[in-house]
Amino acid sequence: MVEIKTPEQIAKMREAGLVVAAMHDACRTAAVPGASTKDLDEVAAKVxxxxxAKPNFLGYGGFPGNICTSVNDIVVHGIPDGATVLKEGDLLSIDAGAIIDGWHGDAAITVFVGEGHSAELHELSRVTEESMWAGIAAVRKGNRLVDVSRSIEGYIRRQPRPASGSYGIVEDYGGHGIGSQMHMDPHLLNYVDRRRGRGPKLVPGLCLAIEPMVTLGTPKTHVLSDDWTVKTNDGTWSSHWEHSVALTESGPLVLTAPDGGKAKLAELGITAAPDPLA
Known part of the structure; x- marks a missing residue:
């Protein structure tokens, strides 16, 4: 069942989303060469x-961290620990979540550690982030879930190919419904699979976590022996961006963006819904 939220419940999710944004701000600042991923986890715990707020990752299915810290060829679900020390030139995705009064927020960012990153890596992150916003722009009354998938995939496919040859859209992981739980129906693919049909109609009160994961090579991944860490099969690096979004009667509200998505959506010709906490 797809959970439809009331305006009051969306307001609580907005509170949780702003905590996630604060976690990302603090972790981005702390993600410097010499810091361990455990250090970042402790920063997130303090926020x-x-x-x-409560963490929605810690203890989820036995996950041992407050955030996921995925470095270089780790796509998602990297476990923070003291042994993983960030180095100059690393590419790090930070997936963070928070719970306020039982309502969830969830978002991910890609961070450049130090200096010296190639133009190809900067473009990888840009393409991934912009594909997320293309998906967010498709969260409109009357659309269906597949329209979000099509917008994400279409944006990525239209970009010039990287020197590695292609962008891999990770297939085994995707976005999801969010609300009274972190992961809920519907599952959101980052590409179109015609076998799955068009998916549910997008209606006010629907909330989605939209999260493309893109690699510089194969979309194929495998899970390490810790049963969490997901790596690319070919060792190419990846980027991960995510926002939680609510569809309201007035349009989309990006719950985990500090401005509710107002500025970025305006660039795309879309008016963001009013912030219920403003």
């Missing part, structure tokens, strides 16, 4: 405590 959660300061805001009176």
């Amino acid at each position: 959660l405590a300061d805001h009176g």
